[in-house]
Amino acid sequence: MRTSLVIANWKLNGDAELLKSFAEHFHQSEIQQHIGVAICPPAVYLKTADVLLNAIGVKVGGQNCSEFEQGAYTGEISAQMLADSGCRYVLIGHSERRALFAESDAVMAGKVQQAQAAGLTPVLCIGETLEQREAGELEQVIEQQLSSACKEVDFENLVIAYEPVWAIGTGKTATPAQAQDVHRLIRNWVATKAPEAAQKIQILYGGSVKADNATELFSQADIDGGLIGGASLDTEQFAAICQAANVKKDS
């Protein structure tokens, strides 16, 4: 059985007070005893998150890591530094990194390898733009993003997040059927590389997930939870999304 995973991506938002509010809420609700729950705050709050959240079973993650292990790379944070700060996960290749910071497919493999070498679970983010979808390039884009990033990867220690770019922060969610189709495509692609891991790998959906659409999305056969942006800044709404993910899938 696959257990669900819900990850909060705070992006360039949040502060120590919001972390405290999360900690209080999850200390009470204990949903993290039934599904995986993680939070990716801005890097300067990771140690605070480590202290407040790891103790109650909510995992912590970075929003990005360097493709380099160490050296003269001003402003970068290595995967090992994230691990040292209490992280279990790191987001790799979020569409905002790709579009706004010119991260190409070419650097993804290095980041995934660095993350796994540091003992982190990379959360590889992939997804198509509206133009690509309308041009009939969906499958090609998804497979290209997967194959560029998954070189010498351990599929047993990988999470994939499907985030259609046109659904991120726009209020336009993919329909459950649209999302399920792509999640199945992703699982089938993983099966061609690692058949056993394909049934176990958690594939998350991201893009305007809210408390009121989470249940239908998470009930799809190949959707194993979510990567939540805007709605993760509201503790109660994020907790409701976590409750909606409390379903197990056959593996």
Ligand SMILES: O=C[C@H](O)COP(=O)(O)O
């Ligand atoms: O990492 C999260 C995704 O970018 C989704 O963001 P959103 O929930 O604000 O659409």
